[in-house]
Amino acid sequence: MSDFVHPIERRMAFTLTSEERLRRQLADTWYVPRGIVGWFSVADHKTIGRRYIITAFGFFIFAGILAGLMRIQLAVPNNHFVGPDLYNQIFTVHGTMMMFLFAVPVMEAMGVYLVPLMIGTRNIAFPRLNAFSYYVYLFGGVMLVATMLLNTAPDVGWFSYVPLAGPDYTPGKRADFWAQMITFTEVAALAVSVELVTTIFKTRAPGMSLNRMPLFVWSMLVTAFMVIFAMPTVVLCSTFLLLDRTVGTQFYNPAEGGDALLWQHLFWFFGHPEVYIIFVPALGIVSSIISAFTWRPIFGYPAMVMSLVATGFIGFGLWVHHMFATGLPALGLEYFTAASIVIAIPTGIQIFCWIASLWRGRPRFHTPLLFVLGFFAIFVLGGLSGVTLASVPFDLQVHDSYYVVAHFHYVLLGGAVFPLIGGIYFWFPKMTGRMMDDRLGKVNFWLFFIGFNVTFFPMHILGLEGMPRRIYTYPDSMGWGTLNLVSSLGALLLVLGGVLFVYNVVRSYAWGLVASDNPWGAETLEWATSSPPPVYNFLHIPVVEGRSALWNRSPDASVVTGIRSDVREVLLTDVMDAEPVTVTEYPEPSIWPFLCAVVTSAFFVGSIFTPWALPVAIPPLAVTLIGWFWPKKRDHAREMEEHAGDGTVPPEGRLRALREARA
Amino acid sequence: MIFRFGGDQSAFDPHGPIARSIATHGWWLLLVCIAVYFIVMTAFFIALARRRRETDDLPETSARLTRNVGIAVALTVLILIGIATSSVVAGRGLYSPSGAGAITVDVVGHQWWWDFQYHDITPSDVFTSPNELHIPVGVPVVLKAMSTDVIHSFWVPNLMGKRDLIPGIVTNTWIQADEPGVYRGQCAEFCGHQHAHMALQVVAEPMDKFQQWVRHQREPASEPSTDEEKRGKDVFMQSPCVTCHSIRGTDAGSHVGPELTHVGSRLTLAAGTLPNARGHLAGWIVNSQSIKPGNRMPPNALAPDDLQALLAYVRSLQ
Amino acid sequence: MAVEARAENTRRVLDVAALPRTVFGNQGLIWWGTTGFMVIEGSMFVIAIVVYFYLRLQVRDWPPSLPNPGLFYGTANLLTVIVSLLPAYIAKKKAEAFDLAGVRLWLAILVLFGVASVVLRFFEYFTLNCRWDDNAYGSIVWLLLGMHTVHVATDVVDSGVLLALAFLGPNTNNRFVDYSENSLYWYFIVAWWIPIYLTIYFMPRWL
Numbered sequence A: 001m002s003d004f005v006h007p008i009e010r011r012m013a014f015t016l017t018s019e020e021r022l023r024r025q026l027a028d029t030w031y032v033p034r035g036i037v038g039w040f041s042v043a044d045h046k047t048i049g050r051r052y053i054i055t056a057f058g059f060f061i062f063a064g065i066l067a068g069l070m071r072i073q074l075a076v077p078n079n080h081f082v083g084p085d086l087y088n089q090i091f092t093v094h095g096t097m098m099m100f101l102f103a104v105p106v107m108e109a110m111g112v113y114l115v116p117l118m119i120g121t122r123n124i125a126f127p128r129l130n131a132f133s134y135y136v137y138l139f140g141g142v143m144l145v146a147t148m149l150l151n152t153a154p155d156v157g158w159f160s161y162v163p164l165a166g167p168d169y170t171p172g173k174r175a176d177f178w179a180q181m182i183t184f185t186e187v188a189a190l191a192v193s194v195e196l197v198t199t200i201f202k203t204r205a206p207g208m209s210l211n212r213m214p215l216f217v218w219s220m221l222v223t224a225f226m227v228i229f230a231m232p233t234v235v236l237c238s239t240f241l242l243l244d245r246t247v248g249t250q251f252y253n254p255a256e257g258g259d260a261l262l263w264q265h266l267f268w269f270f271g272h273p274e275v276y277i278i279f280v281p282a283l284g285i286v287s288s289i290i291s292a293f294t295w296r297p298i299f300g301y302p303a304m305v306m307s308l309v310a311t312g313f314i315g316f317g318l319w320v321h322h323m324f325a326t327g328l329p330a331l332g333l334e335y336f337t338a339a340s341i342v343i344a345i346p347t348g349i350q351i352f353c354w355i356a357s358l359w360r361g362r363p364r365f366h367t368p369l370l371f372v373l374g375f376f377a378i379f380v381l382g383g384l385s386g387v388t389l390a391s392v393p394f395d396l397q398v399h400d401s402y403y404v405v406a407h408f409h410y411v412l413l414g415g416a417v418f419p420l421i422g423g424i425y426f427w428f429p430k431m432t433g434r435m436m437d438d439r440l441g442k443v444n445f446w447l448f449f450i451g452f453n454v455t456f457f458p459m460h461i462l463g464l465e466g467m468p469r470r471i472y473t474y475p476d477s478m479g480w481g482t483l484n485l486v487s488s489l490g491a492l493l494l495v496l497g498g499v500l501f502v503y504n505v506v507r508s509y510a511w512g513l514v515a516s517d518n519p520w521g522a523e524t525l526e527w528a529t530s531s532p533p534p535v536y537n538f539l540h541i542p543v544v545e546g547r548s549a550l551w552n553r554s555p556d557a558s559v560v561t562g563i564r565s566d567v568r569e570v571l572l573t574d575v576m577d578a579e580p581v582t583v584t585e586y587p588e589p590s591i592w593p594f595l596c597a598v599v600t601s602a603f604f605v606g607s608i609f610t611p612w613a614l615p616v617a618i619p620p621l622a623v624t625l626i627g628w629f630w631p632k633k634r635d636h637a638r639e640m641e642e643h644a645g646d647g648t649v650p651p652e653g654r655l656r657a658l659r660e661a662r663a
Numbered sequence B: 001m002i003f004r005f006g007g008d009q010s011a012f013d014p015h016g017p018i019a020r021s022i023a024t025h026g027w028w029l030l031l032v033c034i035a036v037y038f039i040v041m042t043a044f045f046i047a048l049a050r051r052r053r054e055t056d057d058l059p060e061t062s063a064r065l066t067r068n069v070g071i072a073v074a075l076t077v078l079i080l081i082g083i084a085t086s087s088v089v090a091g092r093g094l095y096s097p098s099g100a101g102a103i104t105v106d107v108v109g110h111q112w113w114w115d116f117q118y119h120d121i122t123p124s125d126v127f128t129s130p131n132e133l134h135i136p137v138g139v140p141v142v143l144k145a146m147s148t149d150v151i152h153s154f155w156v157p158n159l160m161g162k163r164d165l166i167p168g169i170v171t172n173t174w175i176q177a178d179e180p181g182v183y184r185g186q187c188a189e190f191c192g193h194q195h196a197h198m199a200l201q202v203v204a205e206p207m208d209k210f211q212q213w214v215r216h217q218r219e220p221a222s223e224p225s226t227d228e229e230k231r232g233k234d235v236f237m238q239s240p241c242v243t244c245h246s247i248r249g250t251d252a253g254s255h256v257g258p259e260l261t262h263v264g265s266r267l268t269l270a271a272g273t274l275p276n277a278r279g280h281l282a283g284w285i286v287n288s289q290s291i292k293p294g295n296r297m298p299p300n301a302l303a304p305d306d307l308q309a310l311l312a313y314v315r316s317l318q
Numbered sequence C: 001m002a003v004e005a006r007a008e009n010t011r012r013v014l015d016v017a018a019l020p021r022t023v024f025g026n027q028g029l030i031w032w033g034t035t036g037f038m039v040i041e042g043s044m045f046v047i048a049i050v051v052y053f054y055l056r057l058q059v060r061d062w063p064p065s066l067p068n069p070g071l072f073y074g075t076a077n078l079l080t081v082i083v084s085l086l087p088a089y090i091a092k093k094k095a096e097a098f099d100l101a102g103v104r105l106w107l108a109i110l111v112l113f114g115v116a117s118v119v120l121r122f123f124e125y126f127t128l129n130c131r132w133d134d135n136a137y138g139s140i141v142w143l144l145l146g147m148h149t150v151h152v153a154t155d156v157v158d159s160g161v162l163l164a165l166a167f168l169g170p171n172t173n174n175r176f177v178d179y180s181e182n183s184l185y186w187y188f189i190v191a192w193w194i195p196i197y198l199t200i201y202f203m204p205r206w207l
Helices: A016-029 A035-039 A045-074 A084-119 A127-149 A174-202 A215-246 A260-294 A301-317 A330-342 A344-360 A367-389 A392-398 A402-432 A438-464 A481-511 A592-609 A613-629 A637-642 A652-662 B017-049 B059-091 B207-218 B227-238 B278-290 B304-316 C029-056 C072-096 C100-126 C136-168 C173-206
Strands: A008-014 A559-561 A569-573 A580-585 B103-110 B113-118 B127-130 B132-136 B141-147 B152-156 B160-165 B171-175 B181-186 B199-205 C009-015
Touching: A008 A016, A045 A084, A045 A127, A045 A402, A045 A481, A084 A127, A084 A174, A084 A215, A084 A260, A084 A402, A127 A174, A127 A592, A174 A215, A174 A592, A174 C029, A215 A260, A215 A301, A215 C029, A215 C136, A260 A301, A260 A344, A260 A367, A260 A402, A260 C029, A301 A330, A301 A344, A330 A344, A330 A367, A330 A392, A330 B059, A344 A367, A344 B017, A344 B059, A367 A392, A367 A402, A367 A438, A367 B017, A392 A438, A392 B017, A392 B059, A392 B160, A402 A438, A402 A481, A438 A481, A580 A637, A592 A613, A613 C136, B017 B059, B017 B160, B103 B132, B103 B152, B103 B160, B113 B132, B127 B132, B127 B207, B132 B207, B141 B152, B141 B160, B152 B199, B160 B171, B199 B207, B227 B304, B278 B304, C029 C136, C029 C173, C072 C100, C072 C173, C100 C136, C100 C173, C136 C173
Parallel strands: A559 C009, B103 B141, B132 B199
Antiparallel strands: A008 C009, A569 A580, B103 B113, B113 B127, B141 B171, B152 B160, B152 B181, B181 B199
16 A cells, blocks of 8 residues: 555544444344354354364364273283274374374364454454364364274374385275375364464454564464464375375385385474474463463563574474484484474473563462463473483484383373363353363362373383383283383373363353453453453454553553444454554355365365366365355445446545545 | 383393493483473472562562573573583494494394394305394494385394384494393384284394304204104195295295294294294294284194194204 | 443544555455465475475486476476466556456456466376376376466466456455455466476476
8 A cells, every 4th residue: 555544543432322232233243143054154263263172172082082992902911902903093093183183273273262352353364264174174083083983094103104104005095094184184274374374463453563462372373384384295295195095106115216204204394393383372371371370471571472483493493303213314313403402492481481470470279270380390391301302312212112102292291281271271261151160170180180190101111111102012021011000090090080171161161150251360352351252252342552451451442443333344454563454344154165165075085085086076166166255245245335336346535435424 | 110121122221332322321311301300390389389579570570580581591501502412422333333343234124023134255155034133242233224015113222222124225223232142122113013013132142152153044954854844844845834934955935924944943933922932833823813913924724733743843943 | 351331431442444445465364365375385386396306316317217308388388377477467457456447358368378378288298208107206297297287277267267257246346456366376376387397397307
């Protein structure tokens, strides 16, 4: 824009009646459709976010049950609870489901739900794409569950090394399902990431410059960028695998110029950032919880932001540490040792700043904070074992042993799941309007904390005692039986904790204490509206005055006006300092994203079986896309109003005059 | 806490120079980690438990906390540099032995067994030793590792860190034992159904005994002496055994499965899964699928007399 | 802390009624969606080209026991798409000036160029002188060409739909933003054809 139009600061009269009228009009405009067709047409970020979270936890429970089966099989030597074929499917689906269908989607889902609220806007950008991504994710997960129930699940490990996963050594469709499941989840995650970047950069409330954004929003921004740069690689490598298996390409076949290590490079180039994609949002959750339960902003905001960004960048330079045993040149390996050690520094900075935050405030020990404390105790240990793994000589002993299994459960469960559960306890009042039971929550925490450590700490020792991973049984003579039994008993405690968590969620949803707008007295914008928020999020878009949006709010703080409430108008602001730039219109709910997801999913599954799936899928895909994007009067009501109907369009200046005359 | 750092397959029970170097470095790493963990958790608990003061929210306190965080970060950097240095030092010599007099053995990985191929100048003196690697004490043994099918990983924790066996590539490593003994190793890269049962034995012997073993291994299979053994050899030659197994000195020459020329003198059967005893051998021959389901050897229904004869013959192949 | 009104009061407001409702480029949302998509697909192209060179390092001969790809159709395609940058650019300018007739004309010309490119692409496959299942070289060459083809085809369809909408209406102000951003995607496709073309057709001759 050559001449930048500035918004006008003035005073405006409000009455209770005008507020009530506004409330009703916004509720009408931003309605959530009802009925069966309506259920599939919803494009509201809160509804989609809740569905994502619930679905992800469903997969968490399924994959957790699989882990329980593994622990039963491994509890005693030479066990016959499950045979090798079933065990291999179980551990593969456990890992695959946890990584692709639970951990990444649930973190993205927390972002989908919370980010628009935290930055003061009414919906996520590209809301129909958001809906589409959820259905694609759901269908991909359902496909994987179906394979497990039909005894045709992938059985080559969650990272599916070739040539084992290639056409020669895994005949049938198992590994094809795995590779295609990647496509499902990757499409969903990439779509959500583009939405998050756009939402965070373009739709923040006025006054929320980048250096006033909540740390959770920063963590989701960094995560979204990591997804955008990392996931294309796994798309490509899983596509290569699928092509090798279905149409005879030779990417991974050394006999025809391909390379087995190519898979490892490509997969881990994605795979290492993947774990940071899971972990970085959890860092944002920890910051949110600590600040709310100490009633202080987090210490060292600039350092915290730079640490998040640095983690995002450095995370891309570590991948070869998964390949230390493959015989790559030593000098190259030393570089990856250095990088893998260096990434401990930004994480360490965050830990120290959190300790400083806890130092200053007086912590109130409710359940969310307990889970954050659990995160500290567990994640720091996991991070330290990670530093040991960065050392090539040490890694050559413990790589692919139970030591590594211990390490990654410490950093993933401790570093991501504990903050996540704490986040659920924290934001449950906001999402449902009821408090979760705090006493049950504390029991829940202790069951998880003790159960986790009893299950996974012995695995460090087992790895050092030479127990490799991914073995369905072990001989009695190795002396691994006792610690395995201890670990399996710990898993029992984890299961109990899980049951209690689900019970607490269900019970609180039905009978929990009714929650006020801001039961914790927290600082971010989502707590400025009711619990649960109205479908339009905020009655008035606030103008933000400081880093702690609520604690820094003056009594006479400004709000935005001049946006229509009878159409779905949303304010767009500038990337750096959130200066208002324009007003855009978001589309209405629609059934087409769901239908498009159905066709897309059918195409993905069909293409495993026949290349004809592509030409067959194109016509219905075209139909659903046209339905999705075809402009309807409802969707762009304001624009349609302004359209003269004679092929000419009033220029922007005249439109402005019309608008001002109407206001 | 149950520590079993001694005994089979323990990285902290080194019996060779590589494992010893790694174990020493590993102890330092763990000590540093424990120390750091206790320091961080102590600071953490103090932060949680301390009584709040009026001065907590003043800018001076912020400045002091900033300085302390800075010190903590600086200490972190120093410790990490120390770890990295220790790692590089411990890693020297991991890749090729500095000592002289090295022997070379090819390690060939299969689903789900190991083939150790000893080469010599005279081609007729090449022999293989499935699942059992004999090495002389105190002498570095260079290993050239390759795979015929999928990725495996050769790992003998008492002696050395692991090295992957990758189809299409030859990877190099070396192994050395400083004390005589039998050291168990196991495949450490998931390779399919029976990854769990792909173990190996490293037998370290003084040089003279090792050379005696080599000379014996070079010899073809012993001829059957008793009638039962002769009958057993006939059973072997007329049954599906010959489609996969070779016995040097006979007509059986297939290299699909492990060579059986000296199988009677090996410590274990089926890649460390079974002790090498008559009853176990019988069970393996008749129905290996019940012991190692999914392995490549089909069940063999044999008449009882034939089985006894076969057992006698196979066990005579010392 | 509620952002509610007190009874019969005035309060400070930030009035955005005067802001324009139509903005081009990175001030609006379409640009961000398109750019996000381009970054994702661009990352895939980068990795695919890296894989090409990785596989090249695995073997001695390149292409391994196969002739070089034929130059004619690939080069013709390169020239076609480079020339097509002109109608794409003009269409973008017309869109930003709300010139509907101009948009209709130049978008139609762009679509014609796009169709020509797709036709030439069809013939390129036949003169690659390798099959996807011959060896890893054949696989990566077909993959690179295939990935780019998907994008060209998608954009031609995209542009075709927009062309239809330009005639059918309604041509609201924000529809012109769609016409403008469409050219961005076309620039992306042309820009990537250059390194992919060089990789497929000249690396076998240079390396």
